[in-house]
Amino acid sequence: MVLKLISATPSPYARKVRIALAEKSIPFELVTEVPWDRTTQTPQYNPLEKLPVLIDTEAQTDEDRSVYESHFILDWVEHKFPPPEYVSLTPDTKGDELFAKKVQVITDGICDACVLMFFEKQRSSPSEEWASRQRRKVDGGLKKLAEWVGDQDFLVGGRFTTADIAAGSVLGYLRVRFAEHPWQDLYPSLKRYSDQLEARTSFKDTVPVPQTISDKIV
């Protein structure tokens, strides 16, 4: 199977997929773009016009060719590349597996609120109410994440799983996109947890980088 990933340098959602593929030693071609620029390829592969999109270049049908929505891409990768040939990123018990999906609900929700805040700030007259509503979601999500992490090294089952990929990706995104957010002072153990994840090769190789958006968006 020859895989191509459409990604963007700051994307916390795409970073999840890049980390998962790296941790499972699955080779892929990385295509980096800006999904808001008119040159984006995403509409060819995702009706929602969002990245990341994982493309199975050898698929027999268009339907099978594109995999989109980061949490689903992670499930798809785990399904298509199972143990023992590939490292498992899925927790061992059904209960832990369900919890790992719940973690992604919170982490993706924090990312979604960050993206909405980012674009609200681009508007000629940003709504303070709207921005503070999104900020509450970020703060509430981080509080929950800190509660779940506690003083553990991994979120579930005592080993590295998709839950840690999702949590590490959103914390790494905050470091770059919302450096002024005081989460590292508020939650020292969450900072310890994030620092430890950022030391993994798969994280070192995928640190988010801001992008330049050429076209008008909002």
Ligand SMILES: N[C@@H](CCC(=O)N[C@@H](CS(=O)(=O)O)C(=O)NCC(=O)O)C(=O)O
């Ligand atoms: N829920 C989606 C969110 C993906 C998403 O919002 N991607 C952004 C890029 S980034 O925010 O991740 O950098 C995008 O393609 N936005 C284009 C658009 O929304 O039209 C996922 O988990 O994959």
